[in-house]
Each structure stands twice: as C-alpha cells, then as structure tokens.
Amino acid sequence: MSYAATHDQHDDHHGAPKGFFRRWCMSTNHKDIGTLYLIFSLTMLFIGGSFAMAIRAELFQPGMQLMQPYFFNEMTSMHALVMIFGAIMPAFVGLGNWMIPLMVGAPDMALPRMNNLSFWILPFAFALLLSTLFMAGGAPAGGWTMYPPLSLQSSSLAYAVFAIHLMGISSIMGAINIIATILNMRAPGMDLMKMPIFVWSWLITAFLLIAVMPALAGAVTMLLTDKYFGTNFFNPGGGGDPVLYQHIFWFFGHPEVYIMILPAFGIVSEVVPTFARKPIFGYKAMVFAIACIAFLSFIVWAHHMFAVGLPLGAELFFMYATMLISVPTGVKVFNWVATMWGGSMTFETPMLFSIAFVILFTIGGFSGLMMALVPADFQYHDTYFIVAHFHYVLVTGALFAILSAAYYWLPKWTGNMYSEFWGKVHFWNSVIWANVLFFPQHFLGLAGMPRRIPDYNVAFANFNMISSIGGFLFGASQLIFVGVLIHCAFFSKKKATDRVWEGAKGLEWTLPSPAPHHTFEVPPVINDDELAHGHVDQ
Amino acid sequence: MTQQTTGHTDEHDPRRGVRRTVKWLAAAALLVYLLTFAQILLMK
Amino acid sequence: MTSGSNRLHRIKRAVTLLAMSAMALVCGVVQAEPHPWQLNMDPGASTWSHVPYHLNNTALAVCTVIGVLVFGAMFIAIFRFRKSRGVVAEKWAHNTTVEVVWTTIPVLILITLAYMATGGLASWADTTGSQMTVKVTGYQWKWRYDYVDYMGKSIDKVGFVSKLDTLSDQTRQLGSGLDPYAVKVGNENTYLLDVDKPLVVPVDTKIRFVITSGDVIHSWWVPATGWKIDAIPGIINAAWANFTATGTYRGQCAELCGQDHAFMPIVVVVKSKADFATWLAEQEGQATAPQTAQVPAPVADKQG
Numbered sequence: 001m002s003y004a005a006t007h008d009q010h011d012d013h014h015g016a017p018k019g020f021f022r023r024w025c026m027s028t029n030h031k032d033i034g035t036l037y038l039i040f041s042l043t044m045l046f047i048g049g050s051f052a053m054a055i056r057a058e059l060f061q062p063g064m065q066l067m068q069p070y071f072f073n074e075m076t077s078m079h080a081l082v083m084i085f086g087a088i089m090p091a092f093v094g095l096g097n098w099m100i101p102l103m104v105g106a107p108d109m110a111l112p113r114m115n116n117l118s119f120w121i122l123p124f125a126f127a128l129l130l131s132t133l134f135m136a137g138g139a140p141a142g143g144w145t146m147y148p149p150l151s152l153q154s155s156s157l158a159y160a161v162f163a164i165h166l167m168g169i170s171s172i173m174g175a176i177n178i179i180a181t182i183l184n185m186r187a188p189g190m191d192l193m194k195m196p197i198f199v200w201s202w203l204i205t206a207f208l209l210i211a212v213m214p215a216l217a218g219a220v221t222m223l224l225t226d227k228y229f230g231t232n233f234f235n236p237g238g239g240g241d242p243v244l245y246q247h248i249f250w251f252f253g254h255p256e257v258y259i260m261i262l263p264a265f266g267i268v269s270e271v272v273p274t275f276a277r278k279p280i281f282g283y284k285a286m287v288f289a290i291a292c293i294a295f296l297s298f299i300v301w302a303h304h305m306f307a308v309g310l311p312l313g314a315e316l317f318f319m320y321a322t323m324l325i326s327v328p329t330g331v332k333v334f335n336w337v338a339t340m341w342g343g344s345m346t347f348e349t350p351m352l353f354s355i356a357f358v359i360l361f362t363i364g365g366f367s368g369l370m371m372a373l374v375p376a377d378f379q380y381h382d383t384y385f386i387v388a389h390f391h392y393v394l395v396t397g398a399l400f401a402i403l404s405a406a407y408y409w410l411p412k413w414t415g416n417m418y419s420e421f422w423g424k425v426h427f428w429n430s431v432i433w434a435n436v437l438f439f440p441q442h443f444l445g446l447a448g449m450p451r452r453i454p455d456y457n458v459a460f461a462n463f464n465m466i467s468s469i470g471g472f473l474f475g476a477s478q479l480i481f482v483g484v485l486i487h488c489a490f491f492s493k494k495k496a497t498d499r500v501w502e503g504a505k506g507l508e509w510t511l512p513s514p515a516p517h518h519t520f521e522v523p524p525v526i527n528d529d530e531l532a533h534g535h536v537d538q
Numbered sequence: 539m540t541q542q543t544t545g546h547t548d549e550h551d552p553r554r555g556v557r558r559t560v561k562w563l564a565a566a567a568l569l570v571y572l573l574t575f576a577q578i579l580l581m582k
Numbered sequence: 583m584t585s586g587s588n589r590l591h592r593i594k595r596a597v598t599l600l601a602m603s604a605m606a607l608v609c610g611v612v613q614a615e616p617h618p619w620q621l622n623m624d625p626g627a628s629t630w631s632h633v634p635y636h637l638n639n640t641a642l643a644v645c646t647v648i649g650v651l652v653f654g655a656m657f658i659a660i661f662r663f664r665k666s667r668g669v670v671a672e673k674w675a676h677n678t679t680v681e682v683v684w685t686t687i688p689v690l691i692l693i694t695l696a697y698m699a700t701g702g703l704a705s706w707a708d709t710t711g712s713q714m715t716v717k718v719t720g721y722q723w724k725w726r727y728d729y730v731d732y733m734g735k736s737i738d739k740v741g742f743v744s745k746l747d748t749l750s751d752q753t754r755q756l757g758s759g760l761d762p763y764a765v766k767v768g769n770e771n772t773y774l775l776d777v778d779k780p781l782v783v784p785v786d787t788k789i790r791f792v793i794t795s796g797d798v799i800h801s802w803w804v805p806a807t808g809w810k811i812d813a814i815p816g817i818i819n820a821a822w823a824n825f826t827a828t829g830t831y832r833g834q835c836a837e838l839c840g841q842d843h844a845f846m847p848i849v850v851v852v853k854s855k856a857d858f859a860t861w862l863a864e865q866e867g868q869a870t871a872p873q874t875a876q877v878p879a880p881v882a883d884k885q886g
Binding site: 244 | 564568
Binding site for chain 3: 062063064065066067068069070073141142143147149150153236237240241242243276277278279280281282283285307308309312315316319320323324326327330331333334337338339340341342343344345346355358359362363366367369370373374375376378379380381382383443446447448449450452453454455456457458459460461462463503
C-alpha cells in the first residue's frame with residue numbers, strides 16, 4: 001500500500017495530532033469521531049444497563065424491597081431514553097462514521113467540522129439528562145414517551161426536553177453529513193447500486209432521521225410551552241388534546257424504531273455474505289426492501305395507539321399497513337437464509353451474532369405481527385408481551401447487530417485480532433441470558449402483567465424471577481465484551497491482515513489494518529470484483 | 539483540509555454538491571419542525 | 583425426611599400447576615385470574631373475549647409454522663454448508679421465482695389474518711343495543727364508577743370510588759415486612775388485585791362502558807373482557823362487554839399514570855340479574871337515605 005507516498009505536500013495530515021485534546025476534542029477525522037461515538041455508546045450502554053439492573057432487582061420478587069415506586073418509574077424512563085438515544089443510535093452513527101467513507105472510497109465525511117460538533121453535543125445532552133437523577137424532584141418518570149398530562153407533572157421536564165433537543169440537533173447534523181457524504185463523495189465507479197448494503201441502509205436511515213427528529217423536537221417544545229408558558233396544545237382544560245401529542249410522538253417514534261433497525265439490517269447483510277463466502281442473495285431486493293420498510297414506517301404510527309379509542313376506519317388502516325411491513329421484512333430474512341444456503345460457512349464471533357440476530361429478530365418480528373392484529377393488541381397493549389417484543393428487536397436485534405459489527409471491523413480498526421475464544425464466550429452468554437431474560441416476559445404479558453409496574457401479584461412471581469436472573473447474567477456478560485475490546489486494542493499479539501476475513505469483500509478491506517489516519521485521499525480505482533456487489537445486473 | 543472536502547463523483551466542484559445537499563436537507567428538517575406546529579394548530 | 587417429602591410435595595404441586603397451564607393452553611379452560619406459570623392468554627368471560635384469544639392462538643400457530651420452516655432451513659444450511667465439511671461456496675445470488683414465491687405467500691397469509699381481525703374488530707366497535715351504561719373515570723390512583731342507566735331506566739346517584747384494598751396497600755409499602763403471599767381472599771391470592779369496593783354488573787347483559795379521566799391518562803383493563811381502552815381527560819371513549827358467567831374478574835390500570843400506577847386495580851363482580859337488581863336497589867336506597875348522603879355524587883369529574 002502506498003498511501004503514505006502519494007501526498008507528501010500534506011505532511012501534517014499523515015499522523016494523528018499529538019496532544020490528547022487536539023486529537024480527540026478537536027478532531028475532524030471520521031475515524032477518531034467514529035471511535036468517540038462508539039466509546040460514548042458503550043458507556044451509555046452500561047449506564048442504561050445499570051438502570052435495567054435496578055428495574056430487574058426490584059422485580060425479582062413480589063413486594064417492594066428496594067425503591068419507591070416513583071424512583072422505579074424514573075428508572076424505566078431513563079433506561080429507555082439512555083438506551084435509545086445514548087447507546088443504540090450513537091453506536092450506529094459511530095459505525096457509519098468509521099465505515100461509510102471507507103466503504104465508498106471517500107477521504108472523510110463531507111462535513112468534518114460539523115461531524116465534530118454533532119458528536120460533542122451528545123456528552124452535554126446526556127450530562128443534562130442524567131443530572132436530573134441527582135435533583136430534588138428526580139428524573140423524568142413519565143416514561144420515555146413523555147405522554148402529557150403525566151409528563152407535565154414532572155419537575156425535570158425542561159431538562160429532558162432540552163436534552164432531547166440537543167440529541168435531535170446532533171442526530172440531524174449527523175444525518176445531513178451522512179447523506180452529503182454518500183451522495184457527493186463516492187469514488188468514481190462506486191455507483192449507487194454497487195454500494196454496500198450497510199451504506200444503503202444508512203442513506204435511508206439518515207433520510208428517516210431528517211424527516212422525523214424535527215417532529216419530536218416540535219412535540220417536546222409544545223410540552224415545554226404547555227408547562228411553562230401557559231399554552232394549551234395538549235391541555236384538555238384549555239381546548240387541547242393529549243392524544244394529538246401521541247400522534248406526533250409516534251409519527252416520530254415509529255420511524256425511530258426503524259432508525260434503530262435498518263442499519264442493523266445493513267450490518268447483517270455485510271457479515272452474512274462474508275462468512276458464507278457467497279454474495280448476498282437478491283441485492284436489489286434487499287435495497288428495495290429497506291426502502292419499502294422506510295416508506296411504510298411513516299404510515300403505521302397509530303399501531304402504538306390502538307387502545308386510545310381511534311375510529312374503526314383508522315384502526316383498520318393502521319392494522320393493514322402494519323401487517324404489510326412483514327412482507328419486506330420477511331423478504332430480508334428469507335434472503336439472509338438464502339445467502340447462507342449453498343455457501344461455505346465458518347462461524348467466527350461476528351457471524352454468530354448475525355445468525356442470532358436473524359433468528360431472534362425474527363421472533364421479535366413474529367410478536368410484532370401478532371400485535372398488529374388490533375383485537376389481539378387490545379390484550380397485548382401495554383403488557384409485558386410488548387416489553388418482550390421490543391427487547392427482542394432492540395437487544396437481540398439492534399444490539400446484537402452492533403456487537404456483530406464491532407467484532408467484524410475491530411481488526412480493521414485496531415490492527416489486532418480479538419480473542420476468538422473470549423468473543424465466543426461473550427456470544428454464548430449473551431444469547432442464552434438474553435433469552436432467559438426476555439422470553440418469559442411473553443408469558444407474563446399474556447397472563448396479564450402490565451408494563452411499567454414496580455410490583456405485581458404473586459402469580460407473576462416465577463417468571464419475573466427467572467427474567468431477573470437472566471437480566472443480571474446478561475448484564476454481567478457484557479463485561480466480557482469490555483475485556484475483549486481492551487485486550488484487542490492494547491494487548492493482542494495477533495496482528496490482523498489487511499483482508500482480515502477470508503470472504504471479506506469491499507473497499508474497506510483493501511486498506512491496511514489498522515486503517516491509517518487518512519485514507520483514500522486519492523480516490524481508489526474501483527475494480528468491480530473487489531466490491532461485494534460489483535456485479536448485480538444479472 | 540482541502541483534500542478532505544474534495545469529493546470524487548462530481549467532476550466540476552464537489553463542494554458545490556455538498557453545499558446543495560446540505561441546504562436542501564436543513565431546509566427539509568426546518569420545514570418538518572414548523573409543519574408539526576402548523577398541524578397541531580390546525581387540528582385543534 | 584420431612585424436608586425430602588416437602589420437596590416432593592413442592593415438585594408435585596409444580597407439576598400439577600404446569601399440567602393446569604398446559605390444559606388451559608390446549609383446551610381453553612375458563613381461568614379468570616392470572617396463575618403461576620401461566621403461558622398463554624385466557625379466553626376471557628365475555629361474549630367477545632374469545633376474539634383476541636383465538637386471534638392470538640391462530641397468529642401464534644402461523645408464526646410457529648413459519649418459524650419452524652425458516653429456522654429449519656437455516657439450521658440445515660448451517661449444518662450442510664460448512665467450510666469445515668469442505669463445501670465450496672456457490673456463485674448464484676439471485677432467483678426471481680423463489681423471490682416472487684416468498685413475497686406472495688406471506689401476502690396470502692396476511693390477508694387471511696387481516697380478514698379474521700377485521701371481523702372481530704367490527705363487532706367490538708359496535709356499542710349499539712346496550713342494556714346498561716357505566717361511566718368509568720380514572721384518577722391518580724383510583725377508579726370511579728357511576729351507573730348511568732340499566733334496562734332503559736336511568737339510575738340516579740349510584741356511584742363510588744374503587745381503590746386498592748387496605749391489606750395490599752399496607753403490604754406494598756417499601757419495607758413493610760408483610761408477605762405478599764399472605765394477601766388472600768379464600769384460596770386465591772389477591773395481592774394488588776383487590777379493591778375496597780368492586781364494580782358490580784349483571785351477567786348476560788350488554789354493558790356499555792364510557793371511559794374518561796379526571797387527571798392524566800389511565801387505561802381500564804379487565805382481561806376477561808378481552809380489551810382495554812384508555813381513560814383520557816377531555817375525551818370519552820366507549821366500549822362494551824357482555825359477561826357470560828358470574829364471578830369475580832380482576833384487572834389493572836394499563837397506562838403509566840404516575841407513582842401508584844401499579845396500585846389501582848380493577849375488580850368486576852358479575853352477579854346474576856336477580857342478585858344485581860337487589861344490589862342496585864340497595865345502592866339506590868343508600869344513596870337517597872339521609873345518613874349516607876356524604877357518598878359523593880357524580881359531578882366533580884367533568885373536568886375538561
């Protein structure tokens with residue numbers, strides 16, 4: 001590789017800046033910012049995870065043992081906000097930051113300084129949000145959905161609203177950056193229909209972000225003015241309507257769900273072909289399915305609101321539209337299986353996480369289909385069945401895909417191989433305990449246990465205890481991951497090759513491992529055989 | 539830094555492409571924000 | 583010796599419970615309360631409640647079959663197409679026929695499910711022809727019930743607040759030292775599922791519930807009816823239930839409504855029509871009698 005020799009007129013750009021502050025706080029380098037995002041997300045995973053441990057500890061037995069009910073509500077609300085906005089979304093942005101320029105042959109993101117800003121807003125947003133835990137009135141306790149009028153009773157509403165505004169600004173800037181990069185910075189010959197599916201999934205996700213984050217910002221702004229400036233957007237006493245908030249919130253909230261799963265689809269669509277040593281089955285169908293899901297995500301929001309008393313016609317429309325989503329989602333699952341079929345598979349840790357993703361995400365999809373049926377949802381709604389469903393799609397779905405991606409690209413990032421043995425220990429612990437944690441929650445919901453309750457009838461005791469045990473062990477398993485990361489980054493003796501994986505295809509694998517601080521300063525000459533999807537016209 | 543903002547796909551001036559994209563997207567985001575209010579006010 | 587027989591006894595009880603759950607799962611035995619190790623939804627006890635129950639079972643069966651096929655294919659692939667078995671990857675990456683097939687078949691399955699759900703939903707939405715109306719109002723953290731009319735006659739001044747029973751309330755306090763397992767009515771554990779004054783309704787009567795709230799959003803849910811619906815300030819929602827068997831049916835608030843969200847259960851006692859008429863007359867007598875005039879009249883909940 002001769003990247004170092006091509007641009008000697010820019011000597012100062014070849015290494016990373018020396019000082020810690022200059023390197024990390026003033027960084028405009030997509031790799032360093034990507035690393036910052038990933039470390040931030042991992043930190044938030046553990047903070048949000050500690051809230052989950054508190055929740056599962058209180059639910060370990062019937063009766064109140066550890067905390068007041070209000071604090072329990074703070075825990076559920078903060079757990080969701082931190083995991084969604086702090087762990088899952090920044091992890092995908094970090095992966096996008098690191099990999100998109102490498103995958104399309106760009107020297108950096110289109111707007112490197114804005115990239116720095118979109119990251120550095122986040123720690124401040126979360127400092128604001130988490131500081132409420134230490135305040136007299138406590139953290140927001142009205143659920144992450146912040147439905148009025150309940151959310152208006154919270155004394156920390158303003159903190160939550162400003163934190164969400166900051167996160168929203170960060171997400172929108174990140175999304176603009178990603179779209180500008182993908183549309184303008186691709187190397188010659190990297191046609192849209194030759195891009196890796198991960199890049200496609202992020203392009204579509206970024207459009208979703210721009211379309212819905214401002215709607216959330218608008219909704220929470222109205223909450224703020226309702227509480228502090230005497231407006232009556234959602235106050236029935238003043239002619240407002242609390243249900244309208246829910247409509248806006250879920251107009252944001254449902255696409256948000258796909259914001260957290262489409263990049264996961266992209267990751268799995270990279271990992272499965274690599275370890276099956278066979279091109280992805282139905283590339284065009286895969287891209288089209290992502291676009292379809294993104295479109296449908298805008299017209300299904302009221303399926304979160306089947307119990308608010310919608311008119312019959314609306315319930316039917318949203319039921320049909322929701323059911324329709326299972327068609328493109330099904331296509332994706334079938335295509336992943338078809339990619340494995342006839343392949344030559346090996347089962348390194350990234351592949352294991354991706355296979356677990358396909359199975360467990362599909363289980364979450366099944367319960368999603370069941371919930372789309374309105375009469376059945378009258379029973380499921382706001383029970384532990386729902387909790388089980390969205391943890392299957394978000395933990396064993398989104399989070400497993402992120403873990404898969406971390407193991408997949410870690411050698412490219414650090415230049416070292418991680419410990420395959422400890423990676424597999426992490427995987428098997430994660431997959432077993434996640435199921436012990438979440439599967440019994442289906443039964444609890446069906447038996448009639450509402451969600452967001454700190455205490456329950458003794459009939460629910462058995463499965464809650466099993467679920468809690470699974471929860472503690474799942475939480476502890478993630479410490480293995482931290483160990484693997486630290487070992488890989490600082491102590492691993494095993495150097496990674498440039499290609500890393502035998503079946504890996506795509507521009508990022510043509511670079512040295514670890515990827516140098518600056519890459520593709522001169523656009524690479526693209527050979528279709530090098531690309532994972534160089535020949536898709538058949 | 540000049541190299542970093544130089545794209546490859548647009549032969550003429552890639553920076554113009556980036557700027558155009560950013561303008562459109564930022565305008566779209568602002569529009570959604572304002573429409574949210576407009577919609578609530580109309581529905582009330 | 584004693585501990586051994588104790589353990590044996592416990593295992594026996596667990597087996598019996600499991601068998602009961604399995605029976606409930608398979609044959610749909612009427613089971614009104616949640617019970618330990620319960621695995622599936624109950625069929626409920628109203629004329630409509632079988633709709634969600636059967637939809638749930640059908641959808642679950644459909645999903646199980648699809649799951650077995652898809653995951654089965656995947657596991658076959660995992661075992662057959664391993665590099666360690668010396669398999670060489672094939673080159674194909676596209677097949678229009680199978681793609682059309684696996685797009686079409688799900689559509690057909692979905693149409694069937696949607697057809698079933700649509701019929702069920704239409705019957706749920708039809709609140710006409712009700713013989714009784716009860717107004718339900720949610721408050722932080724209790725329910726208020728007002729009887730509006732019964733058999734075409736309007737009812738005056740029968741209304742009361744229903745909140746968590748005292749024993750549950752004492753037991754659920756942080757560090758109370760009381761045992762949730764000791765909160766019982768007869769043989770049944772009613773921890774957090776009992777109230778001081780239940781809603782009393784007649785059997786075999788189409789009851790229209792009009793549901794609203796006096797403060798934040800709540801959700802009125804008795805699983806035996808087959809539905810829940812939100813109680814929203816400023817909005818009046820309507821739903822109906824026609825109980826098919828007398829008995830006591832328990833439920834809980836199903837929308838986060840603040841710190842005591844978990845502690846505002848719902849109990850519906852379904853009586854025979856004769857018993858209900860007696861009960862209603864008693865209540866009306868009480869309401870008009872001067873010494874009990876402090877029973878709050880249903881006026882203060884019109885907020886919004």
